[in-house]
Amino acid sequence: MDLPRLETTPIPGLVVLRLDLREDSRGWFKENWQREKMVALGLPDFGPVQNNISFNAARGATRGIHTEPWDKFVSVANGRAFCAWVDMREGDTFGAVFTIELTPDIAVFVPRGVGNSYQTLEDGVAYTYLVNEHWRPATPYPALNLADETVAIPWPIPLDQAEISEKDLNNPRLADVTPMKPKKTLIIGALGQLGRALQAEYPGSDLIDLVSGDGVATLDLTDTEAVAAWPWHEYALVLNAAAYTAVDAAETADGRRTAWAANATAPATLARLAREHGFTLVHYSSEYVFDGTAPDHTEDEPLSPLGVYAQTKAAGDIAVGLAPRHYVLRTSWVIGEGKNFVRTMQALAEKGVSPSVVSDQVGRLTFTGELARATRHLVDSGAAWGTYNISNGGPAMSWAEIAKAVFERCGRSADDVTLTTTEEYAAGKDLAPRPLQSAMSLEKIRATGFEPEDAMLALDRYLKSPVVE
Structure with missing residues (x-):
């Protein structure tokens, strides 16, 4: 024919x-x-x-x-x-x-x-x-x-x-006649760090989380009846910013169950709904799906998660990949509103504390505004469906180097931050394993026309912004 x-x-x-x-x-x-x-x-x-x-x-x-x-x-x-x-x-x-x-x-x-x-x-x-x-x-x-x-x-x-x-x-x-409105956008996990940034990027979206808030509805994606009752056909775009991120607690009996429910079962449910209702599903993942032995992780690197949290995120990636229209955005070291590493270092600097920070874990910060901007770019540009790495740009840095950068911007000496290793820091603590190399290749998303902002430029702006608890 x-x-x-x-x-x-x-x-x-x-x-x-x-x-x-x-x-x-x-x-x-x-x-x-x-x-x-x-x-x-x-x-x-x-x-x-x-x-x-x-x-x-x-x-x-x-x-x-x-x-x-x-x-x-x-x-x-x-x-x-x-x-x-x-x-x-x-x-x-x-x-x-x-x-x-x-x-x-x-x-x-x-x-x-x-x-x-x-x-x-x-x-x-x-x-x-x-x-x-x-x-x-x-x-x-x-x-x-x-x-x-x-x-x-x-x-x-x-x-x-x-x-x-x-x-x-x-x-x-x-x-x-009242003109027909376009299908809507739904943000899941709207009250988290990333969810708040997505709200700014997608104003007017429907918002859900496990707890209610100002304009935020409650929906538990593991509740079969509640999921069935939700009007999924009304959405063109669903942004899944919900996740269980307590890496160490995920190793406990209760934490393990919660992590699997939030990070694997819920994304699998959303992938099924995306197939049934035709919406585009955006899901946010982590460099923890890799064991941290490669110096620069690419999107097609085989999955090799170390701990329970990492395993649940890898399972979520696989599930979302079954949705016909999907983007999996793998990110690292997320910084947004609320408690995070940068705010902790800022508070220590202002209080006169001199911390010891690991120097053998290397990666790049990802500010939530940059992650939301990348989301908008991929969706609006019609980029090919699939998995994309996204973080801020610039050279990969250790946690200790980032801490030193925060201290200097707060008027303290970089020398007030002392160095330690992951092994030394974990001694006597019940911690989950962490990848030592977290830097990811950004070439695939750059090929779509998106240029990540340098992490230190974003850090300068972030430290001047009001602290939000």
């Missing part, structure tokens, strides 16, 4: 496909939907889950204008139909119109929020359409009167001679 041809229209996202119709004396054959070929042409990989056929007995059957909240892929199995679409989405193209006569060699992809209608031009026309969400009864959506004067659709058969349902006859005019 030859490749179909794709044509754009005045309505953004609405595209026409000219299909290869193979005919002989017996009739014809066509590939009405062929995912590999059509996605390669540029059609969204919209993941159809339901196929509907509307049989229209008589010429002049007219339906619409309906704006169901899902994508459609429409065609006719036989005959001819005049089709019209109206953009009903918020934005500059609200009210834009496109029309075409559908025959079996033509199909049209209709994005969510574009009103759909047709009028049969022959008897016995079968109109067929794929949709990427299961039909739900009583789903509200905008509709438009077929005779609206503003869009002025040129129906081949006058509407007073067409067969139209009573419901469609009473649909509102464009001036009375």
Whole structure:
């Protein structure tokens, strides 16, 4: 079969496909939907889950204008139909119109929020359409009167001679239609350090956490009934900033169970939901998935977690990788609002304390604002799905070197920070193993056009900002 041809229209996202119709004396054959070929042409990989056929007995059957909240892929199995679409989405193209006569060699992809209608031009026309969400009864959506004067659709058969349902006859005019809003963004773990930075990057998002707060709802992703009741179909983007990060406590019996639930089971649940509802899933991981023996970790390095926390994060990475539209952002040494290493060193410097800090663990700081900025870049640029390393830029540094940098910026001498080793620091303590080399290669995300900010520049700005507990 030859490749179909794709044509754009005045309505953004609405595209026409000219299909290869193979005919002989017996009739014809066509590939009405062929995912590999059509996605390669540029059609969204919209993941159809339901196929509907509307049989229209008589010429002049007219339906619409309906704006169901899902994508459609429409065609006719036989005959001819005049089709019209109206953009009903918020934005500059609200009210834009496109029309075409559908025959079996033509199909049209209709994005969510574009009103759909047709009028049969022959008897016995079968109109067929794929949709990427299961039909739900009583789903509200905008509709438009077929005779609206503003869009002025040129129906081949006058509407007073067409067969139209009573419901469609009473649909509102464009001036009375509330435009369809885009699908929403959901931030999970909204009250954590990263969650707060994501709120600043994605204002107006829905927010959930294990505890409620100002504008934050409660949802436990391990609660099967609560998860089933949540309206996942309303989201285009889900940002999973929730995690159990108590590395040492994860080695205990209770901590182990909690870590596996938060870092592995919950991401697996989100990956399943992403497959079912078609949203993009962004999940945040850690360089702890590696054993720290490589000097510069790349995204395709085999997983080699050392402790329980690390093992749960690695399991979460694998689970999220099964979502069709996903980004796993592996990061290191996260610094944001609340308690963290930098704030601890700042407080010690201001109190006149001279700490001993490990000098054989090497990596880069990642400020939450930079992590949120990278998220926005990957999502908005349409970067290839997959795993990306992200931290701030600049040379890799040890924890001791970072502590010295903080002390100097607080007016103390770098010499007030003394050096120790991981082994010496852990003596007599019940600590989880830690990777000694945490620096990650940033070449993959740089190749998408994102340039990480130098960590020391970000540190200067961070130390001048108010302390948030």
